[in-house]
Amino acid sequence: MRKAIPLVLVGIALSACGPTPTAAQGGPGASAAPSAGPRYAATVLADAPAGYWRMGETSGTTMIDATANGNNGTYAGTITLGQPGALTGDKATGVAFDGHTAGATVPSAPALKVTQVTIELWIKKNSESGYGMYVAKNYFQLLNNSYTGRLEFRVTSTPDPVLVSSTILALNTWYYVVVTYDGTAASLYINGKLDGTHPAVATVPPTDGALYLGRRFDGFFTDAVLEEVAIYPTALSADRVAAHWRVATGNR
Structure with a gap:
C-alpha cells in the first residue's frame, strides 16, 4: 500500500511533452562543459536569485549563500561533502544526503518570502527513498515520488499527487531541474527542455518559514546528491532556463 503524505496541495498534473530526450538532446548522460562551474554561477547570479547555494563546501556545517542576501544554511545529519558534481570548475562539487537523517536548513528571511518562485538545482538520485x-x-x-520515479511539485495543500513530471528520473544520473510558478501556471524543465506545464489554481502566500533542502521539516529525507540550488522570487522564462543549460553544457 502506498504511503500518503499529509499535504493539502493543488492537484495539477503536468502534460507530457514527448519521450525522454537522448544525451545529445540534453537528456540523461549529457555532460557539462570544461570549467563550466564559474560561468554557470555567474549566469545564475545575473538573474538575481533570492538564494543560491552552490554546495561546494569541503568542511564544516555551513551552507553558503552565493548571493549578497546572506541566506546561509546549516547542514545536519549524515551528509557527505565534496562529492563529484555535475559541473566542472570552481566549487563544482555536490553534497550527498543519506535519505535517513541528512538535510540542510535555511532560516526564514525576507528575500525568501515569495509569491512567485523558480526552483533550480542539479539532482542525482542514489536510490528511491519514499517521498524524498x-x-x-x-x-x-x-x-x-519513489513509487513512480517522477518529480512532483506541490503548492498549498491536498493529499493528492500534483504537478508530476512526464520523465522518470534514473538512478545515479545527473539531471538539471527547474520548476517555475507564477500563480497562473506551473512549468517543469528537465535538462533545459520543457517537460510539461499546467495552469495553476492557487497562489503561494508570502509567509515566514525555513527553507529545507534534502528533507522537509518533519522528515521525508532524500537519498541523493544535490548541488547548485537556487530559489528565485520570479518565474524564470523558458529562454533563461535554456540559457543556463547552454552555459552548463558549453553550448552557448
Missing part, C-alpha cells in the same frame, strides 16, 4: 524532498518550504515543495 529536494526542496521544501511552507507552500511549495519539489520531491521525488
